């Protein structure tokens with residue numbers, strides 16, 4: 001029995017959640033596509049881990065990988081999906097290729113649905129997806145990512161009925177300082193520090209988020225047995241500005 005499967009747990013928010021759960025002596029499996037990323041995550045987690053870590057290579061855009069992932073883990077109490085690949089997906093829609101857009105949907109939406117499909121009979125506690133502020137505050141240069149994120153709310157509602165009493169929810173982060181921003185900087189030429197400072201000034205919380213902020217949100221959703229079919233916004237008040 002695996003206590004928690006974190007798909008995308010090799011970096012960012014998923015890695016922060018893995019660290020928190022491992023400190024509680026739980027058995028945590030992290031999954032992602034890159035063996036190198038998983039090995040680096042394991043090396044980072046192991047020194048402070050009181051629990052057991054497993055890593056599995058899987059691309060949740062591929063049904064056979066999702067099936068293999070659950071075959072590996074067996075029964076799982078909680079699943080959290082943080083996986084996303086937004087390479088080439090930012091910019092005006094006229095500048096985004098259909099293949100980049102399809103890739104976003106394949107991972108973020110279809111991959112999420114595949115996890116829900118294979119969760120039936122295997123997940124015993126909860127399934128939590130990660131959407132994002134751009135679903136609620138699109139800015140004209142993130143339309144396909146916003147659409148995929150927005151659709152996760154509907155997916156979670158449907159699955160909350162299908163998989164009940166397993167609880168299915170979404171955590172929607174605001175801007176959080178994770179490696180995704182470094183890749184976005186390389187992709188678009190955006191300067192992360194300047195963008196973060198400008199946003200922090202406007203946000204009611206007066207700062208951008210940390211991976212640990214989101215890990216705490218995942219934990220609260222995992223542990224509150226009366227939360228299902230909902231979206232928890234953890235965005236420093238970004239929807240208000």
Ligand SMILES: NC(=O)c1ccc[n+]([C@@H]2O[C@H](COP(=O)([O-])OP(=O)(O)OC[C@H]3O[C@@H](n4cnc5c(N)ncnc54)[C@H](OP(=O)(O)O)[C@@H]3O)[C@@H](O)[C@H]2O)c1
Nearest residue numbers: 008010011012013032033034059060083084132175176178
């Ligand atoms: N950071 C932010 O400001 C922010 C804001 C709003 C929403 N979000 C959302 O929050 C989630 C977590 O983001 P993060 O910032 O923690 O990003 P991150 O550090 O890039 O983590 C994403 C992880 O997903 C894995 N992944 C990507 N494609 C995958 C696939 N097809 N199958 C399995 N694993 C896959 C990646 O590893 P591999 O490449 O090795 O597969 C990576 O470890 C994402 O869904 C993102 O869209 C982020």
